[in-house]
Amino acid sequence: MPTFGTSYLSFIPYWTPEGGEYSIRKTAEYGFDMLEISLPSNLEFNAKKVRKQLSNNGIEARCSLNLPADSHMPLYPEKALALIKSAIDIVSEMGGDFLGGVLHSAIGSFTGTPCTINERETVKQVFTELANYAKDHRITIAPEPINRYESYVFTAADEVLDMIEEIDLPNIGLHIDTFHMNIEETNLYDPIIRAGDKLKHTHITESDRGMTGEGNVNWDDFFKALSEINYQGPLVLENFSSEIKELVGPTSLWRPSKYNSEDLAKGSLQFMKNMVNKWYNT
Numbered sequence: 001m002p003t004f005g006t007s008y009l010s011f012i013p014y015w016t017p018e019g020g021e022y023s024i025r026k027t028a029e030y031g032f033d034m035l036e037i038s039l040p041s042n043l044e045f046n047a048k049k050v051r052k053q054l055s056n057n058g059i060e061a062r063c064s065l066n067l068p069a070d071s072h073m074p075l076y077p078e079k080a081l082a083l084i085k086s087a088i089d090i091v092s093e094m095g096g097d098f099l100g101g102v103l104h105s106a107i108g109s110f111t112g113t114p115c116t117i118n119e120r121e122t123v124k125q126v127f128t129e130l131a132n133y134a135k136d137h138r139i140t141i142a143p144e145p146i147n148r149y150e151s152y153v154f155t156a157a158d159e160v161l162d163m164i165e166e167i168d169l170p171n172i173g174l175h176i177d178t179f180h181m182n183i184e185e186t187n188l189y190d191p192i193i194r195a196g197d198k199l200k201h202t203h204i205t206e207s208d209r210g211m212t213g214e215g216n217v218n219w220d221d222f223f224k225a226l227s228e229i230n231y232q233g234p235l236v237l238e239n240f241s242s243e244i245k246e247l248v249g250p251t252s253l254w255r256p257s258k259y260n261s262e263d264l265a266k267g268s269l270q271f272m273k274n275m276v277n278k279w280y281n282t
Helices: 017-030 047-057 077-093 117-136 157-167 178-184 190-198 219-228 261-280
Strands: 003-007 034-038 060-064 098-101 140-143 174-177 199-204 234-237
Touching: 003 017, 003 060, 003 261, 017 034, 017 047, 017 261, 034 234, 047 060, 047 077, 060 077, 077 098, 077 117, 098 199, 117 140, 117 157, 140 199, 157 174, 157 190, 174 178, 174 190, 178 199, 190 199, 190 219, 219 261, 234 261
Parallel strands: 003 034, 003 234, 034 060, 060 098, 098 140, 140 174, 174 199, 199 234
Antiparallel strands: none
16 A cells, blocks of 8 residues: 655745654654655755654655756756755665655746757756666655646656656656646546556645645546556645645745645545545455
């Protein structure tokens, strides 16, 4: 069976030592198996302390990273390479084996044209070096395609999977997110079937970032596909409540959320468990 996780954004708007400890406690209290920690772009992060806090609360963790504007990979490949290598070092220090997130571009950085052949070649070269570096640390890396309003580099699963096949290394995979898939993919079944064992990490998000099951994401197709490839990785909740005021602008929560953050997290966790029971036991 997959494991059930949540992002720290269910509890706090950004990582701080105090907020991080709070989110770890709440992750355990709400009944999740794991916490996804989106590393701060300055990588000011006490890996040893966080590892101990996770152990004390009996939960696992995975790390992700979103590139800042000054490390937008097509334009600043050397900066992106150095930053992601440092993030891999942090994951290793935590005893982790995975780094996902928007590793290919800075969210909101555009050139006004589609990703060029040269840009794609640059991105592939960087990820080839990263996969080799991560392999020495026994870490898998997995870039996340996001929607066209946030990036022009990787916006669909096929684009990432094409690059993975060209690189042909065992420790580079795909990180998907149902919010972005619901915008960019023609359906939520085929990309998962194509990915197969290259699917390494999954964000569970409703079409309006609210309670899962109350929007227009085709969850049956999605979980049917996961069961058919026997996906055993984490299902990580990533929805947002306007109750956390600092998230309103960054996540475009222009209308008040229907649920507070606790009800949203607990209700969505139950929905994920129900869907897994439905499709993995058929």
